[in-house]
Amino acid sequence: MCAVVTKFFEYGPKEIEALSAADPVLGDFMSRRGQVERVIIPELFPALVHAIVGQLISVKAVQTIWSRMQAAFGDIRPERLAAASADEIQRCGITMKKALCIHRIATQVASGEFDLEGLRSLPDAEVAAKMTVLPGIGVWTAEMLLMNCLERPDIVSWGDIAIRRGIMNLYGLPALTKEQFEQYRRRYSPYGSVASIYLWEISFPQNG
Known part of the structure; x- marks a missing residue:
């Protein structure tokens, strides 16, 4: 039986630099953590x-x-x-x-x-x-x-509890409203998907 083909989500210095400029707190974490490889199914x-x-x-x-x-x-x-x-x-x-x-x-x-x-x-x-x-x-x-799958560049999911937890952990928030979430999502745009990769890492550091 053939296995399902996978690859890593493609991103690099352009996305990292833009996110770091838009959000120094996230930028500091990305700098300390280094590249995170996100497996996707194309x-x-x-x-x-x-x-x-x-x-x-x-x-x-x-x-x-x-x-x-x-x-x-x-x-x-x-x-x-x-x-x-x-x-x-x-x-x-x-x-x-x-x-x-x-x-x-x-x-x-x-x-x-x-x-x-x-x-x-x-x-x-x-x-x-x-x-x-x-x-x-x-x-x-x-x-x-x-x-x-489609590697769209600007996806930050409110429905993903780990994404919300990552935001709360990163910024030291006791709770997160939809309005606050939207502020961060807009800040990360147009590279929200790369932000999501790091927010998942903040939620699940043992998987890094």
């Missing part, structure tokens, strides 16, 4: 399945389930998962609700009912709008696909 369908698996569970649990799925289904193609049953998908360790969502989406993509590859040419907001009509897909999952 193929849309396996990246989407990975994002669904990752909804509301820990990073460690995602890794375990993802390994089982690759062992069971290979390189995670829509045709393969459409041909499988929801029970087979669920046996990899996810909820039946997620298994049904993955199976339905695989069926729509395999049949051509949903043009997943067509998302590549659309702006961020349109990608999110099209994705959230799919079963089990909300804004967070769409944002994870935008960043962790």
Whole structure:
């Protein structure tokens, strides 16, 4: 069985320097931490399945389930998962609700009912709008696909608890309102995705 292809999110001195100028506190952390390698999945369908698996569970649990799925289904193609049953998908360790969502989406993509590859040419907001009509897909999952597959440069997800925790830890905040979050998101723009990579690192330093 072939494994799912991965790569690192591409960024460099341009993004680091711009973020450091816009936010010296974040810049100081980035300088001390150095380059953080964020693994992404450049193929849309396996990246989407990975994002669904990752909804509301820990990073460690995602890794375990993802390994089982690759062992069971290979390189995670829509045709393969459409041909499988929801029970087979669920046996990899996810909820039946997620298994049904993955199976339905695989069926729509395999049949051509949903043009997943067509998302590549659309702006961020349109990608999110099209994705959230799919079963089990909300804004967070769409944002994870935008960043962790399409490498869109300016994604900072309010729906990601680790991102919010990273902001609170970085700036010593006891709580974070949506208004405060939006102020930081605008400050990080247009390189919010790189800021997110470091905010995740602040939340999960043991993964660095």
